[in-house]
Amino acid sequence: xxxxxxxxxxxxxxxxxxxxxxxxxxxxxxxxxxxxxxxxxxxxxxxxxxxxxxxxxxxxxxxxxxxxxxxxxxxxxxxxxxxxxxxxxxxxxxxxxxxxxxxxxxxxxxxxxxxxxxxxxxxxxxxxxxxxxxxxxxxxxxxxxxxxxxxxxxxxxxxxxxxxxxxxxxxxxxxxxxxxxxxxxxxxxxxxxxxxxxxxxxxxxxxxxxxxxxxxxxxxxxxxxxxxxxxxxxxxxxxxxxxxxxxxxxxxxxxxxxxxxxxxxxxxxxxxxxxxxxxxxxxxxxxxxxxxxxxxxxxxxxxxxxxxxxxxxxxxxxxxxxxxxxxxxxxxxxxxxxxxxxxxxxxxxxxxxxxxxxxxxxxxxxxxxxxxxxxxxxxxxxxxxxxxxxxxxxxxxxxxxxxxxxxxxx
Amino acid sequence: xxxxxxxxxxxxxxxxxxxxxxxxxxxxxxxxxxxxxxxxxxxxxxxxxxxxxxxxxxxxxxxxxxxxxxxxxxxxxxxxxxxxxxxxx
Numbered sequence: 001x002x003x004x005x006x007x008x009x010x011x012x013x014x015x016x017x018x019x020x021x022x023x024x025x026x027x028x029x030x031x032x033x034x035x036x037x038x039x040x041x042x043x044x045x046x047x048x049x050x051x052x053x054x055x056x057x058x059x060x061x062x063x064x065x066x067x068x069x070x071x072x073x074x075x076x077x078x079x080x081x082x083x084x085x086x087x088x089x090x091x092x093x094x095x096x097x098x099x100x101x102x103x104x105x106x107x108x109x110x111x112x113x114x115x116x117x118x119x120x121x122x123x124x125x126x127x128x129x130x131x132x133x134x135x136x137x138x139x140x141x142x143x144x145x146x147x148x149x150x151x152x153x154x155x156x157x158x159x160x161x162x163x164x165x166x167x168x169x170x171x172x173x174x175x176x177x178x179x180x181x182x183x184x185x186x187x188x189x190x191x192x193x194x195x196x197x198x199x200x201x202x203x204x205x206x207x208x209x210x211x212x213x214x215x216x217x218x219x220x221x222x223x224x225x226x227x228x229x230x231x232x233x234x235x236x237x238x239x240x241x242x243x244x245x246x247x248x249x250x251x252x253x254x255x256x257x258x259x260x261x262x263x264x265x266x267x268x269x270x271x272x273x274x275x276x277x278x279x280x281x282x283x284x285x286x287x288x289x290x291x292x293x294x295x296x297x298x299x300x301x302x303x304x305x306x307x308x309x310x311x312x313x314x315x316x317x318x319x320x321x322x323x324x325x326x327x328x329x330x331x332x333x334x335x336x337x338x339x340x341x342x343x344x345x346x347x348x349x350x351x352x353x354x355x356x357x358x359x360x361x362x363x364x365x366x367x368x369x370x371x372x373x374x375x376x377x378x379x380x381x382x383x384x385x386x387x388x389x390x391x392x393x394x395x396x397x398x399x400x401x402x403x404x405x406x407x408x409x410x
Numbered sequence: 411x412x413x414x415x416x417x418x419x420x421x422x423x424x425x426x427x428x429x430x431x432x433x434x435x436x437x438x439x440x441x442x443x444x445x446x447x448x449x450x451x452x453x454x455x456x457x458x459x460x461x462x463x464x465x466x467x468x469x470x471x472x473x474x475x476x477x478x479x480x481x482x483x484x485x486x487x488x489x490x491x492x493x494x495x496x497x498x499x
Binding site for chain 1: 446447450453454463465466467
């Protein structure tokens with residue numbers, strides 16, 4: 001079982017602030033309906049930054065019974081909800097033998113932060129409670145970074161290569177890229193892959209605030225007047241399988257993953273690098289057998305920080321030369337926030353739907369041009385466009401870059 | 411006032427690993443080549459020392475010299491005292 005196979009995406013699932021499934025999420029993005037608002041999870045009196053993009057209208061008890069819920073941190077809940085949607089759409093039954101040849105690879109930056117925060121609050125006696133050294137027995141299995149991947153295997157009977165990938169804001173793209181390579185090279189016949197993050201907690205909000213990269217107003221990627229990023233949360237999962245398998249069973253192919261590229265800047269722990277980002281894009285194109293001119297759309301990392309957006313713009317120009325001016329480059333983080341370790345997966349949904357429906361989602365909240373960001377960012381209104389290939393960029397703190405190259409389904 | 415200035419100079423010298431004796435009110439910030447992570451530490455230390463909140467990307471502060479920084483911190487302290495007084499009345 002070796003060789004080179006084309007890789008199809010036949011299932012997608014998503015839960016994030018703009019919508020709790022792919023249809024509602026994509027519907028919001030197409031209409032530039034952002035989901036950034038006053039943060040609900042944390043009392044405002046101790047916050048300087050009081051906005052986030054939180055998953056709303058969400059009752060875990062509607063998705064999981066009590067016994068299961070005990071085991072699931074919020075990030076694992078998001079993973080399973082997205083995975084159920086994706087597997088249902090793909091229509092695959094892993095328990096009938098395919099599970100042994102299937103990989104489950106899930107990215108997350110931080111894992112069970114909600115669980116960790118509750119544990120520390122008990123330990124140190126926060127929130128007006130007395131300190132207690134007694135911990136909730138399931139603290140460890142809930143908070144471990146690999147918990148979501150484990151729950152995916154248990155939910156669907158997947159017994160092939162399964163693990164978590166953690167590379168901060170590139171976690172999901174690294175997970176999906178690795179799963180893609182496994183299916184392409186025959187190391188796995190299919191894969192359930194994506195990412196999840198749920199760290200809109202008091203502690204995490206304060207820590208991000210202290211780093212001074214958070215916008216107090218909203219997220220305006222590539223726009224003049226942008227003030228930084230906005231935290232989001234959510235999860236997204238894709239089902240990957242051999243293109244010929246999907247064809248043979250008559251499954252709908254949503255898009256094709258063509259290539260994957262990754263680099264490390266070996267530079268700064270927070271400052272992005274133009275060459276590291278550009279090299280990752282070049283590698284993704286080369287890996288996918290694509291010429292720069294084949295690409296019509298880039299779902300940018302586009303965090304909305306002063307540094308990222310200028311550096312990413314330069315990196316795109318470095319990779320695409322004159323063709324950069326013809327690209328549509330958008331950051332959907334303007335609507336779903338920065339979902340950190342889930343970002344590559346949530347944005348994969350946006351990029352796949354853009355290819356499939358022929359509509360490029362906009363960069364919302366765009367106010368005015370920044371001379372240092374001079375590409376076509378599709379400001380504020382979605383654009384009908386038939387795109388043959390797209391890139392989805394993730395560039396993490398610590399200089400870990402991961403780029404996926406996608407092709408429209410034939 | 412002088413005490414605040416001294417404390418701010420101490421903080422900047424310590425966090426950015428600079429020669430304290432070389433810092434004056436007229437020193438230009440760009441000449442110090444302070445790295446972004448050191449800047450974050452400086453702001454954090456200023457907030458701790460003076461119990462103020464330094465806003466992000468606030469365009470009403472024109473920070474070119476260390477004097478501008480001292481003036482800015484004094485403004486934040488003044489605003490905080492006015493707020494506290496308003497809260498008590």
